[in-house]
Amino acid sequence: MEENQSDMIEARRVLLLVPRVTYRAADFLAAASRLGIEVVIGSDGALPLGVRPVIPVDPYDLPGSIDRIVRSGGPLDAVVAVDTPMLAVAAAVGERIGLPHNPMEAVMATMDKRAQRCRWAATGVPQPAFRVIAAGSDEYAVMSVAAELKFPCVVKALSLSGSQGILRVDHATDVPVAARRIRRVLSEGRGTDIEPLLIEEYVPGLEISIDALLTDGVATVIAVFDKPEMPDGPTFEETMLICPARLSDETLAASVSVAERATRALGLRHGPIHAELRIDPRHGDERPTMLELAARSIGGLCSRALRFAGNTSLEEMVLLNALGVGVTPQQETGTAGIFMLPLERAGVLHAIEGQTEAADVPGITGLSISIPLGETVHPLPEGDRYLGFVFGSGGTPEDVEAALRAARLRLRVVIR
Template identity: 45%
Template sequence: FQMRQCLAAAGVPVPRFRRIALADNPVLAARGVEFPCVLKPLSLSASRGVIRANTIEQFVVAFERIAALLVRDDVTVSGDAARYLLAEEYVPGLEVALEGLLIRGRLHVLALFDKPDPLEGPFFEETIYVTPSRLPDAVQRAIAATTTAACAALGLTEGPVHAELRVNDDGPWVLEIAARSIGGLCSRTLRFGTGMTLEEIILRHALGWSIASLERERPAAGVMMIPIPRAGVLRTVHGLDEASATRHVEDVVISAHAGQELIPLPEGWQYLGFIFARTERPADVEDALRIAHSRLRFVID
């Protein structure tokens, strides 16, 4: 909420938003928002608890679902995060993720990821990230400029930045921005200069050591965060060898284990694993990820 306030005050394009107390009557609260809207907790991560509502009825259901989520045993929130949620305007458009490094206030874009799967709700499970972006150069420059403005509004001047933006005919809109690097295993997609990892780039910058190059390697790369198709207990995974043998696929990592309880969004936050691909063209990377995923079969009871 405070991030939204800072960005809006600085004129950075963000969705219209308001904070709503969980003690409020959701029917009355719904009358004060425009639809479609997105409800989300003030904390949590990985799209957990993020729900789109198109009507007052859907708003009430989403409100109550988030309220129930925040009192689960596996959720730890306190302060305002335990008392409020955020309702914001749903912004249509393409979604991208920007990975950057701030050096003396200047944003160096390390990678811009396209998210080719539509993220239209009612939940917002991320799946595929592919870089370099296939958006026009002018659009990519606008994304970088908007992210730079967001960093300035938040007072960020040094270190890693991860930003999520939507892009439509009105330009880029900042959904989230944080002084951190990309999460999970997704950073494995990125290599710089002569093979330097994202983590090495960040550490060298933090230590004041020289960095030979911030330029990402030439081949396109991508990752699929394997979504949980339904709730249940994971029994086994079939097709791992076939998926791993898919052309352009570098690795398939199954992070869930047999016997693990699987909880899909919006209550859950985990993935079944990750698929990594790398080749010359972004389109071929995307195709490889989809083909490899189609060869996996998860037995869930």
């Protein structure tokens, strides 16, 4: 952190809104500590946050949550949602006490795939052709909606994220089967399956993600990843991510432009965004196509692979941005990569062997297992967690890819 930045954040207080389940709490708290920012915590769960007091908040009770924050939080200079479930609370708090925030309508649109698609369609943002399967549709109705699109297609739950509740289908007769399976995921996770589903054309090509920070609607790109091992279906586990993305200057500029258009169409103005796109090769050129956009930074522990000027973390960048401090998105030299370890079968996690050997692979900078032994696990599309994360760095993308693959091969996961 530069000296002038330190002066700008001295004695500043930030409300961190931490959901009950998240990978991100520890990294945001570490970032605040390094910056010397005083943190006020709001959460809907009992979290290992040391001796810090926690203000109880409930994303489903915005008026009560805001009242408790105003009553107990003291003076605040910024509010940051650590992860998706707290986005609406952050917007409501920002509006109530006059801090920079995203409009509630924009935040809600980021958490509803149908709303995203409709806003992008109205403004001409490139995206897959799509239809909505109404809640309660019978098998005939489901197949009729699917027949309006070309196969293969992708069926998605509107409200889930992280590749949960997403399945590729190649034939019309597969659509009702996929819809039933996704509705079971909704029922088991949310207690209800009464939700419309989205069906959209499958877009081939390289998948990328773009992270940026918004200041009054102006985006500063922080990182662009490509995903060289993204599967073609039927499920869509994100495994390997490489930064910087291997794109031509023209394709990179076009991708950033599409992501900025998608952001404006949703009405987002402040804070981090994480956009996911496919580079569609079907028309003889490379056409960036929007898949999804979230009003948060990259998920899981993936941000740990990134370091910026002065060894600044992504979470520090988010906090500085929230406080109105300009950020310099200059990454350290070389290539960074992550291998997100998917769960390959359902059962009880008994052992993860070979961790020392994996961590010793040249080019591997870290290994973090995120699920304790003894827990029952489920792969996608039912599951919503990854086994862990392997981090790597090197001089070239090929070096990092090779190191991450070698580390993965040394891990032996026992699920029974």
